[in-house]
Amino acid sequence: METKLKYLITGDGVLELELAGDYLKYDDEKVIRELYAATESSRVRGVRVTAARLRRWDSTLLVILFNLEKIARRRKLKVQMEQIPDGLKQMLVLAFAVDRKPAGEKTESIGFFEKVGNWGIKIVSGTRKGCSFLVGAGASFGRLLKGKAVMRRVDFLFALEDCGYKALPIVSLISFMVGLILAFVGAVQLKTFGAEIYVASLVTIGMTRIMGAVMTGIIMAGRTGASYAATIGTMQVNEEIDALKTMGVPVGDFLVLPRMTALVLTMPLLTMWSDFMGMLGGGFVGITMLGIPFQRYWELSVEAISLGNFLVGVFHGFIFGIVIAVCGCYYGINCGRNADSVGVATTKAVVSAIVWMIVMTGIITVICEVLGI
Amino acid sequence: MTNEAQIEVKNLTIGYGDFVLLKDISYRVNKGDVFIIMGGSGCGKSSMLRVLTGLVPPQKGTIIIDGMDFTRAEPSVRSDIMQRCGILYQSGALFSSMTLAENIALPLQQYTSYSEREINELVSLKLALVGLAGFEEFYPSEISGGMKKRAGLARALALDPEIVYFDEPSAGLDPVSSKLLDDLILDINHNLGTTIVIVTHELSSIFAVGSNSIFLDGETKSIQGYDNPRELLKNPPNEKVRNFLTRGGSEHA
Numbered sequence: 335m336e337t338k339l340k341y342l343i344t345g346d347g348v349l350e351l352e353l354a355g356d357y358l359k360y361d362d363e364k365v366i367r368e369l370y371a372a373t374e375s376s377r378v379r380g381v382r383v384t385a386a387r388l389r390r391w392d393s394t395l396l397v398i399l400f401n402l403e404k405i406a407r408r409r410k411l412k413v414q415m416e417q418i419p420d421g422l423k424q425m426l427v428l429a430f431a432v433d434r435k436p437a438g439e440k441t442e443s444i445g446f447f448e449k450v451g452n453w454g455i456k457i458v459s460g461t462r463k464g465c466s467f468l469v470g471a472g473a474s475f476g477r478l479l480k481g482k483a484v485m486r487r488v489d490f491l492f493a494l495e496d497c498g499y500k501a502l503p504i505v506s507l508i509s510f511m512v513g514l515i516l517a518f519v520g521a522v523q524l525k526t527f528g529a530e531i532y533v534a535s536l537v538t539i540g541m542t543r544i545m546g547a548v549m550t551g552i553i554m555a556g557r558t559g560a561s562y563a564a565t566i567g568t569m570q571v572n573e574e575i576d577a578l579k580t581m582g583v584p585v586g587d588f589l590v591l592p593r594m595t596a597l598v599l600t601m602p603l604l605t606m607w608s609d610f611m612g613m614l615g616g617g618f619v620g621i622t623m624l625g626i627p628f629q630r631y632w633e634l635s636v637e638a639i640s641l642g643n644f645l646v647g648v649f650h651g652f653i654f655g656i657v658i659a660v661c662g663c664y665y666g667i668n669c670g671r672n673a674d675s676v677g678v679a680t681t682k683a684v685v686s687a688i689v690w691m692i693v694m695t696g697i698i699t700v701i702c703e704v705l706g707i
Numbered sequence: 708m709t710n711e712a713q714i715e716v717k718n719l720t721i722g723y724g725d726f727v728l729l730k731d732i733s734y735r736v737n738k739g740d741v742f743i744i745m746g747g748s749g750c751g752k753s754s755m756l757r758v759l760t761g762l763v764p765p766q767k768g769t770i771i772i773d774g775m776d777f778t779r780a781e782p783s784v785r786s787d788i789m790q791r792c793g794i795l796y797q798s799g800a801l802f803s804s805m806t807l808a809e810n811i812a813l814p815l816q817q818y819t820s821y822s823e824r825e826i827n828e829l830v831s832l833k834l835a836l837v838g839l840a841g842f843e844e845f846y847p848s849e850i851s852g853g854m855k856k857r858a859g860l861a862r863a864l865a866l867d868p869e870i871v872y873f874d875e876p877s878a879g880l881d882p883v884s885s886k887l888l889d890d891l892i893l894d895i896n897h898n899l900g901t902t903i904v905i906v907t908h909e910l911s912s913i914f915a916v917g918s919n920s921i922f923l924d925g926e927t928k929s930i931q932g933y934d935n936p937r938e939l940l941k942n943p944p945n946e947k948v949r950n951f952l953t954r955g956g957s958e959h960a
Binding site for chain 1: 757761786789794797798801804814817862
């Protein structure tokens with residue numbers, strides 16, 4: 335049954351609202367606004383609601399009555415409710431029964447200087463936390479060398495498996511594709527000079543010196559760094575880290591050490607593998623597209639490998655291993671205590687690992703420049 | 708139950724940053740007590756437990772455990788005290804990558820020089836004590852919530868602690884499992900003389916096991932009741948305690 339809100343204002347200033355029929359999903363915006371406006375008008379000195387013929391109703395009607403009564407209370411008008419169903423009456427009572435008020439404004443707006451100050455404090459405390467984490471990780475490593483670390487062999491082996499051969503397929507695929515792209519882009523340019531034969535050295539030098547390590551680093555940050563942060567973060571949410579702390583088990587030894595050691599050991603190996611796969615990718619373009627015979631391409635590639643470049647690449651891999659493991663574990667351990675914060679921790683771990691890898695690449699490049707490698 | 712103090716809390720203030728949750732709290736837990744820390748949601752009971760177990764430092768005040776200052780203890784003394792305490796976390800907090808046996812063996816490996824065989828036997832015994840004999844090789848994800856709590860209790864009991872802390876032991880348990888856990892708590896208390904500290908708001912548990920209790924109130928940030936819970940119900944010191952122990956007045960003693 336189509337129902338409308340019907341109201342009138344009597345001569346002595348009483349707004350009479352008669353509810354009749356069904357009010358289900360009632361959303362006649364115009365009439366409702368008019369009703370509120372009428373209640374606000376200075377002519378009105380009281381409100382009377384009668385519901386003798388009201389049949390069915392839901393929260394949409396309740397909202398109207400709730401707002402009506404709020405306006406009336408604010409304007410100190412007398413409200414009469416006649417023949418209102420018990421359920422509706424009780425719900426209104428419940429809605430006005432304030433149990434506890436918010437203690438204060440939830441979001442205080444703060445000034446510019448305070449914002450900058452808070453930001454500064456955050457950076458300082460974050461740096462301090464990060465440094466103490468690094469020192470702790472170093473101490474754990476020291477204990478490992480002395481054979482005193484509380485690390486389960488099985489945890490280490492599990493981590494080694496996870497970031498070792500299980501990572502091979504994705505590292506292989508991406509590195510092959512990167513080698514392929516390098517060769518392809520290089521070939522298009524080199525062809526204009528008739529120098530496409532140099533594609534082999536381009537790919538080999540590019541992959542061994544930096545691209546192999548960087549690609550492996552990015553893959554492992556997304557794959558393993560994220561998984562470290564999520565696993566350890568979930569342990570934080572489940573109170574497992576609390577349990578470790580109160581049991582007196584050093585969290586650094588137990589959680590960080592196996593993961594970091596595994597990643598630091600596998601990253602250089604994965605980098606070497608990535609170099610190789612990249613060269614294969616380059617070879618694919620060289621042989622199929624440029625028509626360089628396999629034998630010739632292979633010779634050119636081997637000629638282009640220099641021990642310096644190769645070692646610099648592997649060293650990058652080693653450093654990236656530390657960066658990824660530290661970022662993953664740090665954000666995992668400092669994760670908040672709800673599901674949302676695990677997501678935040680994972681994002682931060684991956685983003686900061688990538689940023690720090692680029693920073694480290696810059697530093698290593700400058701050092702190599704100075705040393706003339 | 709003796710009159711010897713196991714835990715003495717003196718003028719403890721708990722909070723985070725500028726925010727004070729509880730102020731100037733003092734109470735003592737005697738040896739062999741089943742001590743209940745109760746209060747409404749958000750009153751700071753869980754924070755109290757985090758401070759008692761050393762996870763969070765208090766803003767002010769001292770906690771003395773067995774006559775030793777726990778709040779300002781050197782790391783070695785602290786670790787010494789922690790070995791005498793077992794904790795059952797709300798979710799059980801079992802390490803999900805380890806079997807139940809490995810979970811319970813961890814504190815034993817950490818603090819004792821027992822051989823592997825001895826540790827295995829102890830683990831089986833502790834699991835049997837909580838009714839989980841034969842579950843050694845199960846992973847936490849393979850057992851129910853109630854079983855996880857019992858396994859967590861087995862781990863808390865691994866080192867024969869003098870004090871066991873419980874964080875909301877009945878949370879998330881059906882009435883029968885909850886009753887079983889209460890019985891287990893009483894068994895441990897009676898037979899091993901272990902001091903028990905329970906943070907909870909579950910009335911049935913409070914009356915079933917508590918021998919002494921404090922009622923924390925978040926509004927006044929203070930202790931509003933400090934006695935045996937049944938005594939508190941009989942002679943409530945104020946309206947807040949009466950309301951809490953009678954579910955807002957709907958239940959009568």
